[in-house]
């Protein structure tokens with residue numbers, strides 16, 4: 397059973413104070429689990445098949461509390477949020493990420509329902525492996541954006557990258573395409589987004605056919621971030637050549653080089669802490685205290701956050717929001 401009852405009122409009429417930047421929506425990326433059924437070589441996730449029992453999503457009460465606290469602090473009407481001194485937003489979106497969020501199965505659908513009740517807009521970024529027809533039917537009505545990570549249309553390349561189950565099963569791209577079109581049919585307002593991480597193994601590939609089939613409204617092209625493993629890193633020229641080769645999709649492309657990704661995402665980890673990436677940090681990430689222990693305001697104040705990068709991510713050449721991990 398789904399309900400859209402709001403715990404907090406939204407404020408679609410919120411007006412930005414003078415001389416600060418305005419964006420349509422602020423997105424909080426909640427990495428609900430580190431576990432994933434794929435094994436991408438460049439991935440920061442810990443490659444566990446099953447979620448850590450300490451991950452917060454297991455606890456229904458704490459999950460709800462976390463979502464309420466995040467919404468309370470980041471809702472557009474909370475003028476005590478210091479981010480409001482630099483940025484104004486009209487809506488708040490929760491992006492469910494991982495690891496792979498779809499491995500949570502029915503629990504993911506419960507989280508989606510609670511997040512909607514709290515007042516969030518919802519999106520998800522998935523590797524597609526568990527986005528079955530039945531899951532799409534459940535998810536699509538609640539999403540404003542469906543993001544799929546796809547690096548290659550070539551089975552050999554996907555296998556080399558690690559985008560396959562342990563059994564060797566690869567994503568069925570025809571089935572995925574059909575499910576994406578089904579999601580659009582169920583929710584005509586849905587934005588479909590593809591994320592592609594350009595790395596040494598796919599940099600020479602032409603993904604035009606796949607992109608034409610799926611017809612995403614956004615195609616985010618990210619340069620592999622060599623925080624954890626630099627073995628698949630590519631040069632400036634290789635990245636530029638990949639982008640150039642796909643210039644026919646310029647109207648939907650959103651290109652992110654490494655420096656664009658630093659301190660420009662609002663991210664919450666599976667244990668309910670803000671975290672942030674920066675190449676100068678040992679291990680690549682900085683973590684706040686748990687949000688439920690100290691409150692979102694105190695935890696957020698511990699984080700480096702570059703609102704200029706963040707805002708430029710939101711107000712890029714497409715003129716609307718097109719972000720998240």
Ligand code: SF4
Pocket residue numbers: 432433434435436439440441494495496523545
């Ligand atoms: S699909 Fe995503 S989370 Fe899973 S291993 Fe690959 S990059 Fe990591």
